[in-house]
Amino acid sequence: FLPVLAVGISAVIVIGTMAMVGETMNVLNNIVPPLLIIIGVSDSIHLIGRYREELEHTDSKIEAARNTVRAMAVACFLTSVTTSVGMASLLVGETEMLHHFGVISSIGVMIAYVVTIGFLPSAMTYFAPPVAARNRPDRPERFDPIVWLTRHILERPWPFIGGAVALLGLFVWGALQVTVDSALLDEFEEDDVAYISTRLMEEKLDGVRPLEIMLESDEPNRLLAPEVLAAVDDVQTFLRAQPGVLGTISPTDYLHLSWARLAGDPEAAAEPFRSAEQVEAMRMLFSRTERDPLGPFVTDDGRCARVHVALSDVGAAASLELIEELQRMLNARFEPLGVRVALAGEGYTGSVGLNAVVYDLLGSLSTAVLIIFGMLVVLFRSWRLGLLSIPPNIIPLVGTLAWMWLRGMNLNAATVIVFSISLGLAVDGSIHMLARYREEIGHGRVRNDALLRVARGTGRAIVVSGVTLMLGFGVMRFSSFVPVQRFGELIGVTVGLCLLSTLIVQPALLRVWAPETPPTRFRRKTTPMSSPASDSAGTEREEE
Structure with a gap:
């Protein structure tokens, strides 16, 4: 003893x-x-x-x-x-x-x-x-x-x-x-409450690993220009086709859906915006509502915006592969437009x-x-x-x-x-x-x-x-x-x-x-x- x-x-x-x-x-x-x-x-x-x-x-x-x-x-x-x-x-x-x-x-x-x-x-x-x-x-x-x-x-x-x-x-x-x-779920057994809850959040909600795409420009309202919004659409289309991506949300989602509702044509949601005046008109309508849906995604001066990406718990290695490919696409699409891009969120910093x-x-x-x-x-x-x-x-x-x-x-x-x-x-x-x-x-x-x-x-x-x-x-x-x-x-x-x-x-x-x-x-x-x-x-x- x-x-x-x-x-x-x-x-x-x-x-x-x-x-x-x-x-x-x-x-x-x-x-x-x-x-x-x-x-x-x-x-x-x-x-x-x-x-x-x-x-x-x-x-x-x-x-x-x-x-x-x-x-x-x-x-x-x-x-x-x-x-x-x-x-x-x-x-x-x-x-x-x-x-x-x-x-x-x-x-x-x-x-x-x-x-x-x-x-x-x-x-x-x-x-x-x-x-x-x-x-x-x-x-x-x-x-x-x-x-x-x-x-x-x-x-x-x-x-x-x-x-x-x-x-x-x-x-x-x-x-x-x-x-x-x-991966987050590597830390838990499959019958653990945390494991089950996380999987449920991924199936029913946006998961627990957010990835944020931050867009910034020195020119006022630049991020609401039709060509910038078209680049955001391209990025979202790319992301939604990737494994491990649960969904994306950006200002263009609200703008497209609202325009389709006003036009009475659901197919209008897939059309690109024709002019800055069209976008500005939609933005004025949003500003009259009790809660502006663009508020969480675009600043009032239109110089900063973000795109929210929901990732599943696929692991850091798979997330890094997606991030590297995404980074190349963002640089190719936004650098010619004079828009700076940065990544943030747990999905990025954790990986x-x-x-x-x-x-x-x-x-x-x-x-x-x-x-x-x-x-x-x-x-x-x-x-x-x-x-x-x-x-x-x-x-x-x-x-x-x-x-x-x-x-x-x-x-x-x-x-x-x-x-x-x-x-x-x-x-x-x-x-x-x-x-x-x-x-x-x-x-x-x-x-x-x-x-x-x-x-x-x-x-x-x-x-x-x-x-x-x-x-x-x-x-x-x-x-x-x-x-x-x-x-x-x-x-x-x-x-x-x-x-x-x-x-x-x-x-x-x-x-x-x-x-x-x-x-x-x-x-x-x-x-x-x-x-x-x-x-x-x-x-x-x-x-x-």
């Missing part, structure tokens, strides 16, 4: 701080508490695993806790910082809600680190330690599947590297099939803004990747280890994109957030593995021996923490809100792929390209203050 208590304290501190600064809970901030709990438990698992390992070499719980902090503080700090950097990348987006979520979650992760590393090791010393393996000599050595797998990888690394390259190529192909798109948000977040994600792996190079003091940590963490991210294609999910602002969070989580396993590898070769062990000890000491914690993350985020699949469902599913897929990549690809890469002998900067003289687990392990060697 100690890990749960540690992450509970972290969550209470973050939520209390949010209340103190006036931050409210919303659809994004609601994710922060479970996010901190799941991530905090992962660090706790690694601390407990190392504490148990240290207890196998000392009877002092305090000494074991001290050695655990000495060995794990930097690795856990790195995992927390990388996760925090991934979340902080959301600050590049233009949405205020994303900014707040990025700040809260990134700071919350570091608070969880401080609480976990400060509370858990000391708290464990107050409880009876688990029975160490060395106190049970009659128990045969257990079969460790992680060590068995690592041994086979070290014997024949190239088939695993080749398989990883082939799998990455397949993932890249699938990832390229993913489209950038977002264009989606692309801006998605590409902003992707750009910030790329920056976060460079920052994270740059930090690994600096803190591990090795370009080679930093570069070798990249492939095992790129594969899960690209694989998640391929999974989105298989599941028919689109890339939008909601799903891009997943990658900002997944980036920090993906490198956690590699960080713990590389940190332990650095520790082992620092004590003078050869490469294969060090990797087998990494598998025995850290491999189990990596598996347990990975499974914990998958189960924790998997709970979100039971949410009634579709974005939260996808959030949990995609992060679970990323963590699962990262677990396999860390256990298989990372050892194979280290086996082939890690130094044959421990680099000088990794060597460390053994002193009485060194970890008992590390000292006693120095005489052990794996049997081939």
Whole structure:
């Protein structure tokens, strides 16, 4: 229960701080508490695993806790910082809600680190330690599947590297099939009240996605000239033939219908206006009514007008295609007439803004990747280890994109957030593995021996923490809100792929390209203050 208590304290501190600064809970901030709990438990698992390992070499719980902090503080700090950097990348987006979520979650992760590393090791010393393996000599050595797998990888690394390259190529192909798109109704199940109401509004009314065509001229009454009204008619005819357009309304609709009523001939509604006097006469009639129907569409001086277009919820991608084609037609028809054109309305800003948000977040994600792996190079003091940590963490991210294609999910602002969070989580396993590898070769062990000890000491914690993350985020699949469902599913897929990549690809890469002998900067003289687990392990060697 100690890990749960540690992450509970972290969550209470973050939520209390949010209340103190006036931050409210919303659809994004609601994710922060479970996010901190799941991530905090992962660090706790690694601390407990190392504490148990240290207890196998000392009877002092305090000494074991001290050695655990000495060995794990930097690795856990790195995992927390990388996760925090991934979340902080959301600050590049233009949405205020994303900014707040990025700040809260990134700071919350570091608070969880401080609480976990400060509370858990000391708290464990107050409880009876688990029975160490060395106190049970009659128990045969257990079969460790992680060590068995690592041994086979070290014997024949190239088939695993080749398989990883082939799998990455397949993932890249699938990832390229993913489209950038977002529709309002993608956020709801088909039996949801909001989904049903929106469809009803589209069938019976004008829908919920307006697109406004704004016309402007410096010449008075220019927008009521027959040639301008004829251009508006052409645009409306084009729009009404497009899929996804529910209807259009403009000043010409009222003028044509009223003229047909006055002429007593319904077919007169399709005739173009012959002169400005004809239009002005109709306008004078409208001005005598209690409510001028042209008022919402044309200004009194005739310099500004608008055309209302009702769009169905066909998605941002289809809307952008329509908007681009419409923009070309508007420029071709109105520029020769000296009329300026602009587009507005949710149908326009929502579709264009989606692309801006998605590409902003992707750009910030790329920056976060460079920052994270740059930090690994600096803190591990090795370009080679930093570069070798990249492939095992790129594969899960690209694989998640391929999974989105298989599941028919689109890339939008909601799903891009997943990658900002997944980036920090993906490198956690590699960080713990590389940190332990650095520790082992620092004590003078050869490469294969060090990797087998990494598998025995850290491999189990990596598996347990990975499974914990998958189960924790998997709970979100039971949410009634579709974005939260996808959030949990995609992060679970990323963590699962990262677990396999860390256990298989990372050892194979280290086996082939890690130094044959421990680099000088990794060597460390053994002193009485060194970890008992590390000292006693120095005489052990794996049997081939």
